[in-house]
Amino acid sequence: MLASNFNVRPLFEETAAINGRCGLGTLFEQSSLEHATAGEIVFFEGDRALHLFAIRSGNLRICRQLHDGRRVITGFLTKNDIVGVSFKNRYLYSAEALDDVSFQRQTKGAFEKQLLARPDLRRVLLSQLCDEVATAQDQMVLLACRSAEERLCSFLLERLHKSMAQGFEPNVINLPMTRLDIADYLGLTIETVSRTITKLAGQGILSAGRRHSILVLKKAALVQRAGEDDATCNDGLDDATRYYRH
Amino acid sequence: MLASNFNVRPLFEETAAINGRCGLGTLFEQSSLEHATAGEIVFFEGDRALHLFAIRSGNLRICRQLHDGRRVITGFLTKNDIVGVSFKNRYLYSAEALDDVSFQRQTKGAFEKQLLARPDLRRVLLSQLCDEVATAQDQMVLLACRSAEERLCSFLLERLHKSMAQGFEPNVINLPMTRLDIADYLGLTIETVSRTITKLAGQGILSAGRRHSILVLKKAALVQRAGEDDATCNDGLDDATRYYRH
DNA sequence: CGGTCATTTGAGCGCACTCAATACTCGTGG
DNA sequence: CCACGAGTATTGAGTGCGCTCAAATGACCG
The missing domain is CATH 1.10.10.10 (Winged helix-like DNA-binding domain superfamily/Winged helix DNA-binding domain)
Incomplete structure (x- = not known):
């Protein structure tokens, strides 16, 4: 395991500020806009992880299902968030619409390819990953003893x-x-x-x-x-x- | 937030297999070996995050302390693990020795600089980060409903x-x-x-x-x-x- | 206005916690 | 080698928070 410890807030604000101009969202701009309504599932836990998604409006929940029916929501996503970043063959969780959602998709291959030409975006990706690790650890603290x-x-x-x-x-x-x-x-x-x-x-x-x-x-x-x-x-x-x- | 979903096992085995030859540990090889005994603290939550550490033997616990005294351990580290990867100014957790531990350290600057010349290691870093995200989410599921x-x-x-x-x-x-x-x-x-x-x-x-x-x-x-x-x-x-x- | 789904409220229970005492391990010195 | 002491682990008794099951109320939409 590799324990990390990242500059969450400053980098997050930075990416928020530059989103739409230099953020990861730019890599989705050529894709057509898709829609989902409340309760629709953008992708299932266990599906082949072929695409990444950029949320343009609305809200999603990220769920993991246990085989006995119990469910855990590991996070909520909204405008400007990216979901599906992955080196794994299959999604580890489902993404479900909470309300009317619009989003764009991009294949993993095209995403990675574009990233090769953009060192600045590689850094943004890394920083957002870090943000996620920090958030997950906060959540672990919350669940463990509050x-x-x-x-x-x-x-x-x-x-x-x-x-x-x-x-x-x-x-x-x-x-x-x-x-x-x-x-x-x-x-x-x-x-x-x-x-x-x-x-x-x-x-x-x-x-x-x-x-x-x-x-x-x-x-x-x-x-x-x-x-x-x-x-x-x-x-x-x-x-x-x-x-x-x- | 950015939700990710990573290829944990295959990449992990790969890094384990190549460790010592091509792993992130190679970036620490020029540093001198340091030691800690059971209970010693390698770094504190809140300390300036100046270094990264490569564990060479022994075991560590990664702790977060709540102000009222409650403690959460977010993970255990052992041989070949790296700790302290960070873009943040300060460590978000403490690293404490469980037994006799030997490790090497490296400044963040030198680490990042060496990484620039090694695209292969950048990929290993990313994959280990992903491993950590996946592990953290598993732990969230465990803590939330088991x-x-x-x-x-x-x-x-x-x-x-x-x-x-x-x-x-x-x-x-x-x-x-x-x-x-x-x-x-x-x-x-x-x-x-x-x-x-x-x-x-x-x-x-x-x-x-x-x-x-x-x-x-x-x-x-x-x-x-x-x-x-x-x-x-x-x-x-x-x-x-x-x-x-x- | 009726139907469906989400939310609130109530009653009772059980798992994991707290507090407390005992037993075990292991290192240290006599 | 044994006795001692400090830290660690186990065991016991009792309690309370959050869960379960169940019913009532409220919000929203056709």
């Missing part, structure tokens, strides 16, 4: 940042996924997710208005209940001596 | 494969880590790990002899209790139609 409330608060904050970045009203969380999706992402049941949201609303921290949007009333309380918020803690870090004991 | 017994059986099988690959006697699991390390890796408590091992031994599946080695008596039972074993299921897959419903 309570239901901590998990949900963490998730809601993450979503709040995404929503604000996408231009939603301040303090409004946009949730394109269902409660069941959230549960499968956080390693909880749908009932526990629901109960926890209700509890937070009862404490005046949230106001769960409609199904797919939640208003945050006390962000500070949310941060506190999330335990140490990964995002805010791992970000700046330019000075030494941090939070560990020994 | 019982204590499933987790432990999964872990023991994983360790059994590693032990046999390293030339231990057949069906003997070598465990360089403590029960607490195992617990922090599997998202359990030390008591639950201990109880589960006792239970499996009582059922004649294991024989927990000394502290750091376990004899497997019924491997099939272990596989069955692990649920679907990720390794064996994700491996071959050359034919279509696999285990999902829809």
Whole structure:
């Protein structure tokens, strides 16, 4: 195994800023636009991994299915994300549309070929891979030792940042996924997710208005209940001596 | 985010086979050998990430510490592993010696510079990164929805494969880590790990002899209790139609 | 307005956790 | 070689968080 440790945020913002001009998405521009509606599956876990996909609008969930029916969602994708980067013969997970999705596809061969001529994009690819490793490790920490409330608060904050970045009203969380999706992402049941949201609303921290949007009333309380918020803690870090004991 | 899906096994075996001749380890060969003993910390979470490390012998644990004292082990490293690959300013985790460890180090700059001249090694690096992403996602599935017994059986099988690959006697699991390390890796408590091992031994599946080695008596039972074993299921897959419903 | 699906709410249970005590391992020194 | 001590592991008792099963309510669409 190779343990890595990558410059997530700065590079991510960089790629976000240059997307459409220099991002990996440019490699898909000659492909025709395809569409999927809520519940449609772009590709299945186990399918031959022939293509990569660039999401242009809408949202996807990335799922892994256990043979007994249990499901884990390992991530949610949205505009400007790329999915299917792979050296493996078959996809290790399914990609399913949460709502109306439009995307472009590209064969693996053509993608790799174009990449050979673009050292700058190779670096972007690497940085996004790194981002993914870091995200996966954060998720491992969350799943390994956090309570239901901590998990949900963490998730809601993450979503709040995404929503604000996408231009939603301040303090409004946009949730394109269902409660069941959230549960499968956080390693909880749908009932526990629901109960926890209700509890937070009862404490005046949230106001769960409609199904797919939640208003945050006390962000500070949310941060506190999330335990140490990964995002805010791992970000700046330019000075030494941090939070560990020994 | 960028969701990836990589050719884990074949590439891994390739890198294992060529290690010492063409692997990433060659980039460390001019460095002097350093040593650490059990409990020593090679680098801390939060330290400036200046170096990469190539493990030459012994075992390490990779830890993340939460500010309230909880700890998660995200992986174990051993001979021929590289740690510290990073575009980030600071390490996101600590690396601690489980036993007597010898390693070589290399600055990030020198590593990257040498890599520029070696497209073959760039590919190895990428493949190992992919391996790590796949491993992390397997772990997410394990942590999100498996019982204590499933987790432990999964872990023991994983360790059994590693032990046999390293030339231990057949069906003997070598465990360089403590029960607490195992617990922090599997998202359990030390008591639950201990109880589960006792239970499996009582059922004649294991024989927990000394502290750091376990004899497997019924491997099939272990596989069955692990649920679907990720390794064996994700491996071959050359034919279509696999285990999902829809 | 009715039907379907998503969500909420309730009651009860069980797995894994916590706290606590005991037993084992292994290294060290008498 | 044995006795001792510190760290590690096992075992026991009891509890609680999140799960399961079940029913009611609410949202959305034709």
